[in-house]
Amino acid sequence: MPVQYVSTRGAAPVLDFADALLVGLATDGGLYVPKSWPQMGDGGSGSYVETAVEVMAPFVAGSIDPDSFAEMVSDAYSGFEADDVAPLVDLGGGLHLMELFHGPTLAFKDIALQLVGRLFDYELTRRGERVTIVGATSGDTGSAAIEACRDRQSVDIVILHPAGRVTEVQRRQMTTVQSSNVHNVALDGTFDDCQDMVKAMFADEPFRTRLNLSAVNSINWARVMAQVVYYVVAAERLGGRCQAVDFAVPTGNFGNVFAGHVARLSGLNVPKLIVGSNRNDILPRFFRDGRLDARPVIPTLSPSMDIQISSNLERLLFELEDRDGAAVARLLRTFREKGSTEISERLHGRLVEGWASARFDDDQVLMCIAEEADKSGIVLDPHSAVGVLAARACRPDPAVPVVALATAHPAKFPDAVEKATGVRPVLPDRLSDLLDRSERMTNLPNDLSEVETFVEEHVRAV
Ligand SMILES: *Cc1c(COP(=O)(O)O)cnc(C)c1O
Secondary structure (H helix, E strand, O other): OOOOEEEOOOOOOOEOHHHHHHHOEOOOOOEEEEOOOOOOOOOOOOOHHHHHHHHHHHHHOOOOOHHHHHHHHHHHHOOOOOOOOOOEEEEEOOEEEEEOOOOOOOEOHHHHHHHHHHHHHHHHHHHOOOEEEEEEOOOHHHHHHHHHHOOOOOEEEEEEEEOOOOOHHHHHHHHOOOOOOEEEEEEOOOHHHHHHHHHHHHHOHHHHHHHOEEOOOOOOHHHHHHHHHHHHHHHHHOOOOOOOOEEEEEOOOOHHHHHHHHHHHOOOOOOOEEEEEOOOOHHHHHHHHOEEEOOOOOOOOOHHHOOOOOOOHHHHHHHHOOOOHHHHHHHHHHHHHHOEEEOOHHHHHHHHHHEEEEEOOHHHHHHHHHHHHHHHOOOOOHHHHHHHHHHHHHOOOOOOOEEEEEOEOHHHOHHHHHHHHOOOOOOOHHHOOHHHOOOOOEEEOOOHHHHHHHHHHHOOOO
16 A cells, blocks of 8 residues: 555645655645654664665655665765765764755755656656656756756756856856756846746646646655655764754755654654744744744845745644644635734644744854854855754753754855855865856746747657
């Protein structure tokens, strides 16, 4: 009997893993979660890949062939250039840093996307189908998605970025990929224009169907699943799965920290999950008051966390509401209509037990990067610094070790890091010639029919 996935809004078909993978968003607008949480065994002290296969197996059971799955997991992490995928660095005083940025694009999103790209290809090939993945990026997500999909047989990928508005390193991480199934569009407009363009393509029903449009965005359950693994690995390295460990997570869309909650629901001993935010602090305000209250997005030094509506929070609300999809749907309808909503005192009480949160502004981030570089020689990127600040500020029990998740390599955000430390961080060797590689991209006007024509002429799904 395959594991079943249900929607957080309770009104979409129940699916198995592979269908939930390919659909992404449920038809009722909800997000897929397993019908019940599998419980982990005691585990051992295996390699990252061994633990990954074991931890994820119950989530794909009955849907993906176990041997093929193990092969995909092994393959996904073979390109990570670090000691056993995600090194754990001791910062002293019970604080540890887990480096999740040693994948191809130097951010933690590679950990999920490297696997998800392979899973997509595997399942589509098995079904004899092909998809066209389209996405908009303000910088980082695009390159992680491109690296995940490059050279995959059943997938073509088109990524739109705002022309002249991403950094050179970010652009080159996308445009220097020479695979024939990768297409970069530099759109004459802003990031919002790119996002609107993607939405317009999805809303064009005949186009959407003809090209079999799809997305690999952060609401996809498979991305959360792949992120559960490193919480377990961290605990194993610190003494075992029964060892109490708190985690501090720099948070945007809530996908990363929710994976920690899944690890906890599956039996890992995590007394506190600590959410770190920048000035876009809807989550710390929610944890404090039980009110979700959206405000305009403020640009900060940690752009991947410049988010007001954290899509994966819906999965936590579903748990808090005792899996009452209709209640979640009501709550989110109010939020969408009024820009704010509230949970009951009873639910808020529950939320306070296992969670802590705090927000930090750019000055605190710069100071943290400078201090850490000075003290330990470890150079943090601005996102990881938010995690370290949150770990220090919110640690409830000094006897319990805390792991701060480092989500990006400092060389991805060289300006901020140089401002803090006076030293410009260098790219790892394998990317050191990035600025000399040749680029492939197409400049297009902000015009739906021109973009659709480009997509249609360049992908294989038609
Ligand atoms: C995406 C991202 C985050 C936020 O992760 P969520 O899962 O969206 O909460 C944090 N740091 C970096 C570097 C990222 O790329």
